[in-house]
Amino acid sequence: MVSGFLGTLTTEERTLLHLLDHQLPENNWEAPMELTQAGISAAVHVQRKHVPRTLKRLEEQAFLNTTSRHVPGARQRRRVYSLTSEGRERAQSILKRVQSTAVQNNGQTVMLDSLLSGSQNTLETLAHIDEHLVVHSEPVLSPVSHPEGSASLDAQAGEALVRRLFARAWQDGRITKDEQLLLNEVVDFLGMHPDRVRRLSNEARREIDVPPPEEIYLDMLRQALVDGVIHEEEEVLLRTVQIAFDIDTKTHQRILQQALQQPYRTPELEAYRSVLRTALIDGVITDDESAMLETLRKETKITDQEHAMLIAELQDGIEG
Numbered sequence: 121m122v123s124g125f126l127g128t129l130t131t132e133e134r135t136l137l138h139l140l141d142h143q144l145p146e147n148n149w150e151a152p153m154e155l156t157q158a159g160i161s162a163a164v165h166v167q168r169k170h171v172p173r174t175l176k177r178l179e180e181q182a183f184l185n186t187t188s189r190h191v192p193g194a195r196q197r198r199r200v201y202s203l204t205s206e207g208r209e210r211a212q213s214i215l216k217r218v219q220s221t222a223v224q225n226n227g228q229t230v231m232l233d234s235l236l237s238g239s240q241n242t243l244e245t246l247a248h249i250d251e252h253l254v255v256h257s258e259p260v261l262s263p264v265s266h267p268e269g270s271a272s273l274d275a276q277a278g279e280a281l282v283r284r285l286f287a288r289a290w291q292d293g294r295i296t297k298d299e300q301l302l303l304n305e306v307v308d309f310l311g312m313h314p315d316r317v318r319r320l321s322n323e324a325r326r327e328i329d330v331p332p333p334e335e336i337y338l339d340m341l342r343q344a345l346v347d348g349v350i351h352e353e354e355e356v357l358l359r360t361v362q363i364a365f366d367i368d369t370k371t372h373q374r375i376l377q378q379a380l381q382q383p384y385r386t387p388e389l390e391a392y393r394s395v396l397r398t399a400l401i402d403g404v405i406t407d408d409e410s411a412m413l414e415t416l417r418k419e420t421k422i423t424d425q426e427h428a429m430l431i432a433e434l435q436d437g438i439e440g
Contacts, residue, residue: 122165122272124260125223125249129214131174134164134243136183136203136211137218141241144187144202151189153265155200157353158311162265163243165272168310169343172351175201183207194308215242225255251407267315273428277343278310279320280428284331284339286324302364309357333365334375341379388420393430400434 126134142154153159157175161168178184185204188197203211219233235255236245247259262269264278271279285306289299307317331339340361344354362372395416399409417427 122261122274124251125221125246125253126165126243126261127251129218129246131164131166131170132178133214135160135174135178136207136214137242138163139184139201139203140208140211140215141243144185144189144200149190151191151198151200153191153193153311155189155202156191156198156311157201158309159265160201162263162275162311163241165261165263165275167274167277167343169351169354170274172353178207181206181210183210218242218246221253223249223253223255264310264312264316267313273424273431276424277428278312279316280424281336281339281343282306282310282312282317283320283324283327284336286321287327287330288333288336290321290325290327291330298364302360305357305360309353333367334371337361337365337367337372338375338379341376345379389422389426389430392416392420392422392427393434396427396430397434400431 122134129137138160139155142152142159144151144155154163157171158168160175161171164171166174175184175186179186182204183206185202187200187202189200191198191200219231219236221232222229223232223235225235232246232249236242244259247261248256250256250260259269261272264271264275282303285303286295289295289303295303303317337358340358341350344350344358350358361367367375392413396413399405399413405413413427416422417424
C-alpha cells in the first residue's frame, strides 16, 4: 500500500513519471540502476514482485523500450527500461495533471507546479505530500533505495524478509562469507540502500526468535506467488536460497505445495482480507478505515507483514 499523494497515482503512472526523470543515456554502454527493475521498484514504492507485470502492461501499450546495459556495481548486464516517444507523451500528460493540483504548503494554497523543479525527482517531491494534500518537510514515504525513512507497506514486506535472513545469519554470532553473498543477492534484488541494510542487520542481531531456513524459504515462495507466477529473476534468487539453506528438490517441492495451497490463510486472515478488499474498492484507505484495520489486526493478531502481502495481492488484482 502506497500512502500519501503518491497513493492517488497508479503504479503505472508512478513508473512513467520515474522514467521521465531518468532517461537512458544515448551511445553509452552503461545505464543507471534507476532504470533496472530493482531501481524502478524502489522508486515507485512497490514490491519488486509486481514490477515485471507493470512493465509488461506498459510495453504492450508501446510506452517502453527494453534493452540490456551494464549497470555500475552489477556483475552482469541488466535489463533496463526507457520511454518511447508515446511513453514520454503519456508521462508528460500525467505530469501536467499533477502540476495543476492545489496543495497546502506552510498554510498557503499553491499549485504543485511551484514545488517541482528540474533539480529534484518528481516522485521524491510528491513523497512529501500526504493524502490530504498537505506538504511536509520530511517525506511521507521513503524508497528502500534511500538510507532512512518509512517505506511503503509493500516495501516493508521486503524489509521483513531481509531482517529474517539476517536473524538467521547472526544466529551463531557472525555472518559467514556464503551468508553475506546470499544477503547481497537479496539486497541487490530489492535495490536496498546499504545504510538501510545495516539498520535491518542490527535489528535482526537483537532478535531472540530465529526463524528456521524452511520458514524463510516458505515466506519467499509465498511472496513470489502473490500473482500466481514465479518470474525468471525470482527463480534465480530462490535457487540461490535453496543452495544456501541446503534445501533439496524433495523439500523444495513440499514447501512449494504448501505455498501454493496457502494453508496460512486462517479464517481470521480470510475475514481480514474481505474487509481490506472493501476498503480498497475506491483505491484509497481513509484515516478512519486505517484505524479500523489496525484495531482489527491487533484483535486477530495479524502481522504487518501479512497485511502488506494482502495489500500487494489485492492491488495486483485491481491493477491487473
